[in-house]
Amino acid sequence: MRGSIAIFALCATFLSACGGDTDDGLDDTALRAQVRVVQAVVDAPALDVYVLASARLPAFPNLASGSATGYVGLDTGNYQFIVRQPGDPDILAQLDVGLDISARTLLIVSGARTPGPGEQPISIKAFDDARVDPPPGKTQLRIVNATVEGESFPIGVADQALVSPPANEEVLTTVDAGVPVQITADAKAFTTPPLPPATDVTIVVIGSRGSDDGDVRALRLLNVPAVGISNTTPATTIAQNPFAVFVNGVPGGAGLLTIDGVDQPTLLFSGVSPRVQVSSNPSIRLDGEPATLGGALDPATTYLVVIAPNTAAGGITLFAYRDTLADSAETRIRAINATIGSGSRDIALSPAPVLGSDLVVGAASPSSGTLIADPAAVTAITATPLVGAPFVYTTGIPATSRYVVLVGNTATTFGAVVISADWSATFVAAD
Numbered sequence: 278m279r280g281s282i283a284i285f286a287l288c289a290t291f292l293s294a295c296g297g298d299t300d301d302g303l304d305d306t307a308l309r310a311q312v313r314v315v316q317a318v319v320d321a322p323a324l325d326v327y328v329l330a331s332a333r334l335p336a337f338p339n340l341a342s343g344s345a346t347g348y349v350g351l352d353t354g355n356y357q358f359i360v361r362q363p364g365d366p367d368i369l370a371q372l373d374v375g376l377d378i379s380a381r382t383l384l385i386v387s388g389a390r391t392p393g394p395g396e397q398p399i400s401i402k403a404f405d406d407a408r409v410d411p412p413p414g415k416t417q418l419r420i421v422n423a424t425v426e427g428e429s430f431p432i433g434v435a436d437q438a439l440v441s442p443p444a445n446e447e448v449l450t451t452v453d454a455g456v457p458v459q460i461t462a463d464a465k466a467f468t469t470p471p472l473p474p475a476t477d478v479t480i481v482v483i484g485s486r487g488s489d490d491g492d493v494r495a496l497r498l499l500n501v502p503a504v505g506i507s508n509t510t511p512a513t514t515i516a517q518n519p520f521a522v523f524v525n526g527v528p529g530g531a532g533l534l535t536i537d538g539v540d541q542p543t544l545l546f547s548g549v550s551p552r553v554q555v556s557s558n559p560s561i562r563l564d565g566e567p568a569t570l571g572g573a574l575d576p577a578t579t580y581l582v583v584i585a586p587n588t589a590a591g592g593i594t595l596f597a598y599r600d601t602l603a604d605s606a607e608t609r610i611r612a613i614n615a616t617i618g619s620g621s622r623d624i625a626l627s628p629a630p631v632l633g634s635d636l637v638v639g640a641a642s643p644s645s646g647t648l649i650a651d652p653a654a655v656t657a658i659t660a661t662p663l664v665g666a667p668f669v670y671t672t673g674i675p676a677t678s679r680y681v682v683l684v685g686n687t688a689t690t691f692g693a694v695v696i697s698a699d700w701s702a703t704f705v706a707a708d
Contacts, residue, residue, distance in 0.1 A: 309350030310376035311506050313406070316340035317387040317423040317483040318399055319494045321362065324369070324386060326401075329357040329539070339363055340386075343483065345501045353377045359538070360386055360401055366538035366560040369399040381406040383501070385481060387423035387445060389494075396425040396485065402445045408503070409477045416454040417477035421447045425485045425494065432482065433461035447479075460498060467498045476503045519557060519574035522600075522700050523550040526585040526615045526684030527563060527593055535562040547684060547694050547704035552579065566592045579603065581696075583615040583682060585639070596639045602646050602679040603698050609646030610674070613682045614638055616691060620662050624681060626674065627657040632681060635663075652676045658693050658705070668707040 314326050314337045326337035328351070336349050353376060360370040369390070376382065383406035388399040409417040420432055420442060427444040434440065435458055440448045452458050454474030460467045463486045472478050479501040488494035525532060525544045532545040537556050544550050544563075557573040563584050574580055579600040587594040602609050612624040612632035624642070625631040626649065633642030649655070655674040660683055661667035670693045680696040692706040 309352060310378055310380040310382065311348040311406070312351055312376070312382045312384060313346045313348045313504070314340060314384045314386065315345045315423075315479075315481055315499060315501055316342055317385055317481055317499065318342055319389055319425055319484055321390040321399070323363055325361050325363050326384070326386065327359045327361065329359060343497070343499055345499065347504050348381075348506055350506070351376055358384060358401055360399060361538065362390070366535075366562075368538050370401045372401045372403060374403050381408065381506075383479065385421060385423050385445070387425070387483065389425045392425070393485075393494075395487075397427040397444070400445065404447055404479075406479075411451050411454075411475065411477070414454055414474060415451040416472040416474060418450050418452050418458070418472070419447050419477065419479040420450070420460075421445070421479060421481045423481050423483045424496070426487070430463055430486060433459075435459060462498070463496055465496055469498075469500055473502070478502050519555055519576060520552050520579040521550075521555045521559065521574070521582045521597075522552050522579070522696075523561075524548070524581065524583045524615075524682055524684065524694060524696070524702075525563065526583050526682070526694075528685050528690035530564040533562075533564050536560075546690065547692060547702075549694065549696055549700055549702040552700055561593075561595060563593050568593045568595050570595050570597055575599070581613075581680060581682075583613060583684070585615045585684070586617045586686065588617055588638075594639075596641075598641050599644065601644045605646070605679070605698075608649040608652045608674075608676050608678060610649055610678055611644065611646040611680050612636065612642040613680060614640055614660075616683045617686045622683070623659075623661045624683065625659050625661070626655045627659055627669075628654065646679070649674065649678075652678065658695075660693070660707075670705040670707055672703070672705040 316324055321342055323339045323341055328336045337346050355375045358372045359368055383404040384401055386401045388397040392398050411417040422442040422444055429441045429443045431439040431441050434450055435452055442448045455471050457471055458469045462482050481499040481501060484496040485494035486496055525546050525548045528546050532543045534541040534544045537559050558570055561568045581598045581600055583596045584593055596615055602611060610632055614622055614636040621635045621637045624633045630647055632647045652674045658670040658681055659667045675697060677697040678695055679698050682694045684694055685691040692704050694702050694704050696702045
C-alpha cells in the first residue's frame, strides 16, 4: 500500500486574549496581572504583539497606529513581549517583563518602522499602570512622550508649569475633573474631552515634532482612559498552541534553526529538538532557508516535523506528522521516509516486522504504528527500494522507541534517526 504524504487538514485556532471590561474595583477580583498595549508607531499600518512564556500567543493582534487595547490577564511569571508586523517573522522589538498579580502594566510600542534622520526605530517599553485615587474633583493625568525623535521637549497642561518628559518616559499631574483640558506640545494645542473624576487617564504624545500636520508623522495625542480589569484566563488559550519536535534531515550546514522568528539551540543534521510550542502555522528557517507548512497545526496537539531538502524548488521543505505514539505503553514504531534520491522504500526491522511499505519521500506508515513484540531481538533496520539492494542500519531498538526516520541524501549523507518517547534520538548510518 502506498503511504500518504503527511499533509494535514488543519483547524486553525488563533488566540484572542482580549477580555471584556469588568468591575473597575479591586485587583484581586481577577487574581492576575493586567497588561494592555498602546500602538504609537507612526508609519506601521498594523502590528502584532506576542506574549512568549511557554507559548507564542498573539494576544494583541493587528493593532492599528494610534490605538489602545483593553487589559488581558496574565498569570504571575516572566514574560517576553515581541512586536512583529502581521505575516512577517522578523522581530521589530522585544521586552522582558516580570509580572505579579498586583501589577497593572501599560506597554507602549513607539518609534518608526522606517526611521528617518533623527528618528528612533521601533521599541517597546513597560509603564506602571496602577490605579490612582486622585483628590475629590480631580483626575490623575499621566503624560508619556512617545515621539520618534527620542528627545525631551516641553509639554504644557492647562495653566500649569511646563513639563519635559524624556523620550519614552512619563510625568504625573492632576487636573480638574469633568472639564476639557488643553495640552500644548511643541507649540501645538490639543484639547481633551472632559475627563472623568476619581480616576486616571494616560495621554500619549506620538508622531514627529518635525512633521507637517498632514504628514503621517504629525504630532498628535492619544487619550487612553482607565478601563476595567480582565478576568480572561490566558492559561486556557496558551494551552491551545500546538507543540512540535523538529528533526533536521538536511545534510551539512551549521544547524541554525529559527522558529517563528526566535532563534533556537543549534540543531545539526540528524538532530532532534526539544518539544516546543509554536504558532499554528510556524515559520521555519534552517541556516537562513525559509519554509512554512501548507496549513495550520491543530491546537493542543504535538507534531513531529521533519525538515528535508526540497528537490523541486531548492531550499528546504517541511513534513509534519501528528504524534499519536508518545503515550503508548507498548513499543509501537512509525516509519517515515524523508530522504532525497531514495525513491519509495519498504522500511522494516530485522528480523521483523515490516514498519511501512512503498513509502515515497514524505510518506509515513500508519499513525497507529507497528507493534514490536520483542524490541530486544532487533538487530538492524532495513530500507529496501523497489529496485536494488537494501540499505542496512545495524542497530538495536530500545523499548521506548517510537519513530524511525530516514533522512539525508542518498548521494552524500544518508541514515536513520531512531526517536524515543522522550524525544531523545540516535543516528545510524547505512552499512
